[in-house]
Amino acid sequence: MPDDRYLEPEVETMPREALREVQERRILELLPAAYENSSFYRELWDSHGVHPRDIKTLEDFQERIPSFSKDMLREYRARSGDSYGGLLCVAPSALTSITSSSGTTGDPEFFAEIWDGAPPLVTAQLRDLWELGLRPGDRVLSPPGTFRNLMDYGYHALGAVVISADTWFGRMPETLEVVRRYRPAYIQLMYPQLVELEHLEHEHDLKEIFSSLKGAACAGQPISPRMRRKVQDEWGIELFEYTSAADTGTAWECREHDGFHLWEDTVFAECLDPSTHEPVDDGAMGELVATDLDNRAAPLIRYRSEDLVRLTRNGCACGRTHARMWVAGRRGDETVVQGRPVVLRDVWQAVEAEPETAAGVFQIVRSSREVERLHVRVGYDPSATADTGDLAERLREGIGKRTGVEPDLELHTEEELMSTVRSVAKFPRVVKQ
Numbered sequence: 001m002p003d004d005r006y007l008e009p010e011v012e013t014m015p016r017e018a019l020r021e022v023q024e025r026r027i028l029e030l031l032p033a034a035y036e037n038s039s040f041y042r043e044l045w046d047s048h049g050v051h052p053r054d055i056k057t058l059e060d061f062q063e064r065i066p067s068f069s070k071d072m073l074r075e076y077r078a079r080s081g082d083s084y085g086g087l088l089c090v091a092p093s094a095l096t097s098i099t100s101s102s103g104t105t106g107d108p109e110f111f112a113e114i115w116d117g118a119p120p121l122v123t124a125q126l127r128d129l130w131e132l133g134l135r136p137g138d139r140v141l142s143p144p145g146t147f148r149n150l151m152d153y154g155y156h157a158l159g160a161v162v163i164s165a166d167t168w169f170g171r172m173p174e175t176l177e178v179v180r181r182y183r184p185a186y187i188q189l190m191y192p193q194l195v196e197l198e199h200l201e202h203e204h205d206l207k208e209i210f211s212s213l214k215g216a217a218c219a220g221q222p223i224s225p226r227m228r229r230k231v232q233d234e235w236g237i238e239l240f241e242y243t244s245a246a247d248t249g250t251a252w253e254c255r256e257h258d259g260f261h262l263w264e265d266t267v268f269a270e271c272l273d274p275s276t277h278e279p280v281d282d283g284a285m286g287e288l289v290a291t292d293l294d295n296r297a298a299p300l301i302r303y304r305s306e307d308l309v310r311l312t313r314n315g316c317a318c319g320r321t322h323a324r325m326w327v328a329g330r331r332g333d334e335t336v337v338q339g340r341p342v343v344l345r346d347v348w349q350a351v352e353a354e355p356e357t358a359a360g361v362f363q364i365v366r367s368s369r370e371v372e373r374l375h376v377r378v379g380y381d382p383s384a385t386a387d388t389g390d391l392a393e394r395l396r397e398g399i400g401k402r403t404g405v406e407p408d409l410e411l412h413t414e415e416e417l418m419s420t421v422r423s424v425a426k427f428p429r430v431v432k433q
Contacts, residue, residue, distance in 0.1 A: 005319065007130035011265055012320050016313065019321065023268050024058045026293040031055055031065070033089060034301060040076050040086025041301060044068060062270065067277065067289055067302040087298040088112055095297060111247070112298040125154055125242075127263065128252035129186070131318070132240050133214035134158055138185035141178065143167040151188070160186075169418050172196040176209055183212035189239075191221055191427045192418050194231065195359045199381065207236040215240050219250075221427060222327070224360055226352055243327055245269070246290030246305035251325060256317045259324030266294045269323055270302075271311040274331060283312045285328060306331045333430050336370045337405045344429050347376060350398035356384040356391050361414045367433040374399075374407040375433070379417035 006012045014022075031052035034041045045051065048066045055061050077085040084092075096115040134140065136159025142152055143166065152162050163182050167175045169192035179187070187210075197206065210216075215238045216231075223231075223241060231237050242252040243260055248267040251260035262269050271286035272279055280286035288307045292299035308328040315321055335342045344364070352360045361379030378395055385391050392409050400406045418427070 002130065005131065007127045012127060012322070014265070014321055016321055019264055020058065022265055023293060027058065027061055027268060027291065028055065030291075030293070030296075030299060030301070031061075033296065034299060037089035038087055038298075039080070039082070040073070043076075043086070044072075058268075062279070065302055067272075067304050069304045069306075083110075084112060084298060087300075089299065090114065090297050114297045125151075125250055125252065126157060128240070128242065128250070128254075128261070129154065129158060131252070131254050132186065132217070134160055134186050137161065138214070139163055139182055141165060141167065141175075141182075141184040141187040143188060167193060169193065169196055170415075172200055176200070176204055176206075179212070180209050185212060185214045187213060187216045189216050189218045191218075191223070194218070194223070194227055195361060195414060195418070197235070198227075198230065198359055199383075201234070207234065210235055210237050213237055217242060217252075219243060221429065224348060224352060226358070227360070244305070244307070246288050246300070246303055246307060248290045248292045248295070248300055248303070254316060254318040254320065258316060259312070259326050261316070261320055262311075262323045262325060264322045267291065268293055269311060269325070271309060271325075272304075274308070282314070283310055285310055287331065288325065332369065334369070335364055335366055335374065335430070337374045337403075338372060340403075340405055342374060342403045342405055346402040347399055348429075350402045351378055351395065353398055354391065354394055356380045357395065359414060361417055361427070363417070363428065364430050365410070365433050366430065374403070374405045375410070376407045377410045377412065377417065377431075379412050379414035382413050 001009075003009055035045060035052045036042075044066060050064045050066070054064055073085045073087070077083070080086060082088075090112075094114060095112050097113045099111050099113060134155075139161045140155050140163065142155060142162045142164050152164075155162050163178065163184055165175060165178045167187075172193060175193075200206070217240050219242045223239065228239060231239050240253050240257075241260070242250050245251045245262055245267050246269075249263065251262045253259070254261055268291040270279060270289040271284070272289050274287045285308060288305045288309045288311070290303050290305060291301050307330055309325040310328070311323055311325045313323045316324055329344060333344055342364075347362060347364065348360055351357045351362045357378055357380050359379070359381065363377045365375040365377055376395075376399060380388070380391060388411050392411055396407060396409055399409075
């Protein structure tokens, strides 16, 4: 039964040894079914000379079953014409839904789901929403959209009352009125909404308007320390960030705000050296490699996410025993300019340092990871400056000082830059030229 802290206490605080037994049992059940029904896995495993009967333990699984990347899946889809990429392990008629990823880093991926056997993303978040404080009868503000299925089903499962409103970029004044009128306990925010709210904070008492919130979730990309302090200290909103668990679900902060919790009864997570594919030490940086444990429709098995993370299985102060991770970025986000690596963090800090661009709206535009020139597109607040020439000069100097590379700069208003976003969930920081 749920208590004040845990929706499923017996699972969320399960001893590590028992959790590992659950993982091993589910993986040993998963492999034969995947080999028999998935043409992708059968081809991949045969090419590596491995069969499910060879796998007796988790150690066998990690040593023998090959990992795979999104590019390998796309290549198989293009070669075979199979829209499911060869992953589907059930008849298409057995599916409940097919949902899409955000497509921020490339073409969107699609996920086959069965509600009673391959639960959609939203059902994996119920424990996290309970930890945030959401309870039966609470009102939640739910934006429209179909990114990885509608969240309304999850809210209803917790007994919450859903308020539907268009909260996308450009609609924040109307959203504030909805919040003021219906006083929700929870709201989902994305980076573009935070940028717009920052422009409205001088016209509205945001702390009073958001005073009914128990918390707000934010995902899609990391929030800078400056923006997080503003949201929490000045607007009075406790932010709970969450991120992808390598497309097997999501990983959320708890009330301790000390890393993202992975639900290890639903995902087997590994942290591997990106070059050698060997496990790294607990707490060391590596690539997140994930295996679905609760998805019989189209499971991901040793999927290389390209997410660079630190992962620990040391217990959290909240009492949960599942692993936590801290995300450093994506392998593909580093840009090499004439042999010199440039990371997003350095560009971000330089952009946020200027008052007119404090919202941190920028993109690196490139044709490939290795380029001759650093091309940066920056969004500015037109109400804060009339001299874009001076602003451009300061940004060039700031970015050059932090990265060691003089950039080619392109200035747009924040609204212009935000209007180019394809994803409902993310503002892409690296885009193709």
